[in-house]
Amino acid sequence: MRLNQFLARSGLGSRRSVEALILDGRVSVNGQIVRELARRVDLWGDVVSVDGRSLAPHPPHEYLAFHKPAECDVTRGDRHARRTVYDLLPPTLPPSVQAVGRLDRATTGLLLLTDDGQLAYRLTHPRFGVPKTYRLYGERPPSAEQLARLRGGLRLEDGLARARDVRPFGPAPVPGSERADPPRPGLELTITLGRKRIVRRMCRAVGYELVALHRTQFGPIGLGPLARGKHRRLTAAEVRALRAAVGLEEPPAPGRSASRARGPSSPTP
Numbered sequence: 091m092r093l094n095q096f097l098a099r100s101g102l103g104s105r106r107s108v109e110a111l112i113l114d115g116r117v118s119v120n121g122q123i124v125r126e127l128a129r130r131v132d133l134w135g136d137v138v139s140v141d142g143r144s145l146a147p148h149p150p151h152e153y154l155a156f157h158k159p160a161e162c163d164v165t166r167g168d169r170h171a172r173r174t175v176y177d178l179l180p181p182t183l184p185p186s187v188q189a190v191g192r193l194d195r196a197t198t199g200l201l202l203l204t205d206d207g208q209l210a211y212r213l214t215h216p217r218f219g220v221p222k223t224y225r226l227y228g229e230r231p232p233s234a235e236q237l238a239r240l241r242g243g244l245r246l247e248d249g250l251a252r253a254r255d256v257r258p259f260g261p262a263p264v265p266g267s268e269r270a271d272p273p274r275p276g277l278e279l280t281i282t283l284g285r286k287r288i289v290r291r292m293c294r295a296v297g298y299e300l301v302a303l304h305r306t307q308f309g310p311i312g313l314g315p316l317a318r319g320k321h322r323r324l325t326a327a328e329v330r331a332l333r334a335a336v337g338l339e340e341p342p343a344p345g346r347s348a349s350r351a352r353g354p355s356s357p358t359p
Contacts, residue, residue: 093117093129096138100145116141146326151206152187153324153332154179157316158201160266164192164358175201178319190214190308191284194358198266199224199305200313202332203321212336213309219282220335221254223307224289224359227264227274229299236296240279244295248285251292255280264302266318274301286357305359309335 091099097108097117115123118139119131131138138145156175158164163174166185175189186205191214193201204210212218243252261273277298279289293300306313310331316322324332 091131091133092127093119093124093131093138094127096131096133097140097145102140111140118142151204151209152183153206153329154183154187154203154321155311155313155316155324156201156203156321157313157318158193158198159318160196160198163195164189164201175203179203179321192358193305194287194290197303197305197359198318200308200311200316201305202308202311209333209336209338212338213332214284216282216284218336220309221280221282221307222284222305222309222359223255223278223280225259225262225265225276225278225304225306226289226293226298226300227262227276227302227304229274229301231260231275232258232277232298236298237277239296240277240292244292246288246291246295251281251283251285251288251295253279253281253292265304267302276301278306280307281359284357284359287359288357289359303359 094105094109094112097103097111098105102108102111109127111117112125112127115125117124119129120137121139156179158175159178161173162178163172165174166176166188168174176183179187184205187203188205188210190202190204190210193199202213213220237256237258240253240256243250255278257278259276259278261275263273264271279292281288289303290300311324311328
């Protein structure tokens with residue numbers, strides 16, 4: 091990426107204002123003052139500083155974590171959608187930034203978005219078995235039989251479905267609910283499947299009545315304290331961890347087109 095573009099994307103101002111910083115000799119790359127506007131920098135290896143202050147590496151693609159609220163669709167092209175996750179994200183994001191898989195309208199929690207098509211494809215393809223963890227809140231605690239069936243595997247209409255891990259928990263507040271709503275018991279469930287509404291169908295198959303479904307983890311990325319309806323950019327370490335989880339050890343080359351590697355969207359849980 092060109093140095094002036096890197097500085098602008100790092101939030102230091104418009105392209106014209108960051109060019110003034112370069113021409114004034116206030117920008118260095120790896121300790122050397124640079125005055126060439128078109129100088130290219132390695133987004134993962136070079137250390138870029140302004141007035142002696144180092145800037146964080148800016149990856150060649152966008153990588154976001156978003157806390158999806160309820161009653162919000164994960165779609166760009168449905169004109170009938172009342173509200174979408176893209177309505178809650180910065181309008182400056184390029185349209186190539188897409189959700190990695192989907193969460194249905196009622197499901198809340200962690201949603202990843204990127205324009206790194208190769209990574210998005212691998213994260214959603216069942217061959218790579220990326221785990222996703224959900225907290226399921228019910229009317230009553232799950233029974234021992236329900237837990238055993240979820241662990242042992244269920245024969246659904248589109249094949250076998252099995253949880254990789256199932257752990258019950260005591261009553262806890264439901265994310266996004268009103269303060270007057272009572273805490274609910276439930277279970278934490280980890281799957282590597284990505285079939286349409288798979289978590290809800292597994293619950294229905296064992297007779298577990300869901301009140302709310304909330305995703306807390308996608309591969310090595312956790313939702314953490316991110317507020318509902320808010321987003322954050324993943325750190326370089328998190329991007330590396332995501333790519334390593336699907337066998338992409340090296341970061342993508344700057345300027346690589348994501349559209350060539352984009353795979354089909356993953357179904358909703």
